[in-house]
Amino acid sequence: MAAPEAPTTALGATPGFVVRLDAFNGPLDLLLHLLREEQLEIADIPIARIADQFLQAIHELGLNQAADYLDMASRLVRLKAQMLLPRNVDDEGWEDPRAELVRRLLEYQQIREIAVWMGRSAERRAERFARGYLPPPPALPPPPLALDLLELLQAVERVIAAIPSPVLHRVVARPLDVESATRRIEALLESQEQFGWLDALGPRPTIVDVLSTLLALLELAKRGVLRLAQPTAFAPMVIARDPARATA
């Protein structure tokens, strides 16, 4: 592997390198690649250089859209800044800010070696075929179905995840009806100087009624039609005609 021209960047070292998002299995993979390119020790990362190269790589690879890469980029930049901070030479308590990153890289490297080993095992296994023809299952009653709660809950989570729009809009039985709530409150204001929150709600309120009434109250208060007060903490709200308006 002779390098005819001096590479300027890690990626420049491999001309014809196919740049694809799936070329790397994440930011740690890219970091390992950069270190390998430069034949650098994981335990002694020149953080400033690697951070710059990482940023350049995600720029060149068009990885900007991948949140995982951006997250790592910001960590590297922070590390770089920490490494630049002056420190006392004989500061015993100083902890290398790179320690955590080094630990993760070593751990990831190990996982990747295991993955390679597992890939080879799977390939070896794939060279042996199991029996292709399987006799039809016996016509006896099938064994009892296996079903457990975890599976069901997982299914629930999948269903929830698959629901496209924000869920809360869909479970509301009918749209908020702020207009009738406004009319109801205005009617109450006609007859009463002041009344309580529960009176404003009306009998047997639904969640829709509660929300509609709340919005109507806030809107009327904003328009100066009424005043909202709460005598003590957590006490029911008291609604009163706005005095200024009452006199007007």
Place this chain on the structure above:
Amino acid sequence: MTPLAQLLEAALFSAARPLTVEELSTLDPDATLADVRVALEQIREHYDFEQHGVELQELAGGYQVLTRPAHAAAIERAQFSVRTPKLTAAALETLAVIAYRQPVGRAEIEEIRGVSAGGVLRTLQERGLIEVVGRSEALGRPMLYGTAPTFLELLGLRDLADLPRAEELTIALQPHRPEPEGGDDAAAYVEAES
């Protein structure tokens, strides 16, 4: 066994269907049809002479290695060919919707899951996990589904109230009642949201 017989045996074992002499001969470019026939005869004799549990059968114009009928009953009793049946992901998801939203019609299930549910509903009904619990008042009076007693049995639950109700589930799969029963309901809902 000769190398050719070995190769043929491996191929016959791994194939899902009977293989013809012509097909088998493609395995080894040096083998003639006659070579293949000889090797097949060797395999057959070996299986018979050494009293293997399998035999070489000629069927559908080809050859297949099959277990001897003498063992069929024992194997059937042991039911090795099937793992304990499990529900597919689609069936589980449909079951989940029904469990948390019953009584519920097919249209609503399909709306939530975004795919048609006919086949899955039938499977779940055949399995005895769900049943028709009524008919909706909506146009066409579609059937409404609910979970059957078997569902609770399999999960080891006493009743539906034993189903875990994580907050997110309660909100996302809250049954929308056309005319809520008022105070209680609203309170429960607000609680779940907060």
Place this chain on the structure above:
Amino acid sequence: MTPLAQLLEAALFSAARPLTVEELSTLDPDATLADVRVALEQIREHYDFEQHGVELQELAGGYQVLTRPAHAAAIERAQFSVRTPKLTAAALETLAVIAYRQPVGRAEIEEIRGVSAGGVLRTLQERGLIEVVGRSEALGRPMLYGTAPTFLELLGLRDLADLPRAEELTIALQPHRPEPEGGDDAAAYVEAES
């Protein structure tokens, strides 16, 4: 072959998965586990001694008859059977984390690999390689994953103890030696990815 070996051979041919000694022993009420082990050993020796195209393999805690690797290329060329599709590097890494850390939650997997894992976990679950083995006590009670029996079948392992021990790896596969042979390591990686 003895009658028991014959019966076991037929059962092994009928099953789509490895069968355990316990399962096999249910075939014959008179057979002890030791009897079954002896008969299995007979079958294995017979396949090897008579140079059959198939062999008896011990994997995933049981026994399965599989074709010998020598015939894989010819069988594939003739399109009688197809190789199991390879797993992607991302899937293998995720499996590696789960195999060594099980039971393990999604957050930990993502922390180790540095990337989000939702899609890969779903694929692995659909292929039956991993399964949910419980829930963590942590906030939100996230699901914990473990490897399923199919995982061992896919890798051709007898049990999880067949996986290389993590300590051995750390030493054997130390990151970057100053005197890097490079070649081997890099080649292996590219191979796995291709």
